[in-house]
Amino acid sequence: MASHQDGYATGRLRREQILTAATELFARVGYRHATVLELAQAAGISRTGLLHHFGSKEALLEAVLQRRDAEDGARFASAQADQTGVAALTALIDLARYNVSQPHLVALFAVLSAEAAAGEHPARDYFIERYRRTVEGARRSLLRAREAGVLAADIDPEQQAHAIVALMDGLQVQWLLDPALDMAGAIRSHLQRLLTVPLPR
Amino acid sequence: MASHQDGYATGRLRREQILTAATELFARVGYRHATVLELAQAAGISRTGLLHHFGSKEALLEAVLQRRDAEDGARFASAQADQTGVAALTALIDLARYNVSQPHLVALFAVLSAEAAAGEHPARDYFIERYRRTVEGARRSLLRAREAGVLAADIDPEQQAHAIVALMDGLQVQWLLDPALDMAGAIRSHLQRLLTVPLPR
Numbered sequence: 001m002a003s004h005q006d007g008y009a010t011g012r013l014r015r016e017q018i019l020t021a022a023t024e025l026f027a028r029v030g031y032r033h034a035t036v037l038e039l040a041q042a043a044g045i046s047r048t049g050l051l052h053h054f055g056s057k058e059a060l061l062e063a064v065l066q067r068r069d070a071e072d073g074a075r076f077a078s079a080q081a082d083q084t085g086v087a088a089l090t091a092l093i094d095l096a097r098y099n100v101s102q103p104h105l106v107a108l109f110a111v112l113s114a115e116a117a118a119g120e121h122p123a124r125d126y127f128i129e130r131y132r133r134t135v136e137g138a139r140r141s142l143l144r145a146r147e148a149g150v151l152a153a154d155i156d157p158e159q160q161a162h163a164i165v166a167l168m169d170g171l172q173v174q175w176l177l178d179p180a181l182d183m184a185g186a187i188r189s190h191l192q193r194l195l196t197v198p199l200p201r
Numbered sequence: 202m203a204s205h206q207d208g209y210a211t212g213r214l215r216r217e218q219i220l221t222a223a224t225e226l227f228a229r230v231g232y233r234h235a236t237v238l239e240l241a242q243a244a245g246i247s248r249t250g251l252l253h254h255f256g257s258k259e260a261l262l263e264a265v266l267q268r269r270d271a272e273d274g275a276r277f278a279s280a281q282a283d284q285t286g287v288a289a290l291t292a293l294i295d296l297a298r299y300n301v302s303q304p305h306l307v308a309l310f311a312v313l314s315a316e317a318a319a320g321e322h323p324a325r326d327y328f329i330e331r332y333r334r335t336v337e338g339a340r341r342s343l344l345r346a347r348e349a350g351v352l353a354a355d356i357d358p359e360q361q362a363h364a365i366v367a368l369m370d371g372l373q374v375q376w377l378l379d380p381a382l383d384m385a386g387a388i389r390s391h392l393q394r395l396l397t398v399p400l401p402r
Contacts, residue, residue, distance in 0.1 A: 030234070118229060166374075167368050173314050174366065177329050193355065
């Protein structure tokens with residue numbers, strides 16, 4: 001048996017393993033169809049063991065989503081320092097590029113957001129809030145770009161913020177069906193047409 | 202009991218009722234989670250009765266998708282006569298407007314396309330082909346617009362065709378979560394910025 005200190009580290013590692021396995025399984029079969037037993041088996045752990053770490057399937061889903069959001073949050077934090085909004089918009093292109101290495105996560109969000117949008121779903125409030133936050137972030141970047149004088153004249157920041165987020169979501173589904181699609185390139189072209197200055201790189 | 206002629210009309214009506222109920226149930230719980238028994242109950246018919254009309258859940262799904270495609274196809278047929286591509290692009294705005302009256306169908310396509318994109322799924326090939334066709338239609342309209350001299354100079358028809366379809370898909374998920382979102386308005390703004398002529402209305 002491990003010492004208490006080892007036990008703590010082992011517990012954290014096990015937690016991460018469960019989250020990774022759950023991300024993959026939720027993505028593959030959807031939230032509703034994945035059972036706690038299947039989730040446990042995918043993580044190589046007993047049903048009781050899984051419920052010890054995450055009290056319920058709902059709690060596990062929430063932890064999966066929060067891990068992804070924490071990663072994304074870190075990605076955007078530094079870009080927020082740029083007052084022209086261009087760095088934050090550029091970070092969206094970087095995110096699309098990163099997502100190419102994370103097909104399971106991309107699939108998970110595509111399936112869960114659609115399931116949650118389609119009706120009653122434990123993650124419905126989460127996605128309503130997530131879209132509010134994501135669209136608001138894009139809107140703020142566009143407003144900053146306008147204040148800095150680098151936004152094209154005919155852009156409505158509110159409407160365009162929804163469009164940018166929609167474009168990214170929609171491209172993900174097409175990319176999952178055809179990995180040859182250049183998501184980052186399509187997003188870059190779209191953002192470039194909104195700005196009067198060249199995007200970096 | 203009905204006469205044979207009545208029986209034929211009744212059978213067609215029953216078929217439509219099953220398709221409508223299946224559209225709603227697939228949209229609400231996803232394809233994988235809906236059982237044949239639940240689908241039958243939703244249509245107010247026995248399991249055997251449902252399987253008499255549609256041999257399997259897969260066959261029922263295919264019929265649901267084909268009914269939608271037939272409706273959409275009729276919508277775009279007349280727009281194809283316009284050699285500038287503008288009518289076909291305008292038809293996309295009309296489609297978004299129509300979709301507002303069809304939340305179950307919108308939800309069904311959002312859930313199924315995401316499920317199919319996420320991995321093995323009986324509708325995966327259907328969606329690969331459907332996106333190929335939809336993107337090709339948008340690309341053709343943009344090429345026509347370019348030939349007619351009404352496409353903005355910096356537009357890549359291939360990339361933009363993917364973007365238009367992605368934008369429409371992504372807006373649908375946001376709209377399902379927040380019905381106040383003006384999908385048609387956002388699509389109209391996007392398309393208008395691609396063209397050097399004003400869109401009708």
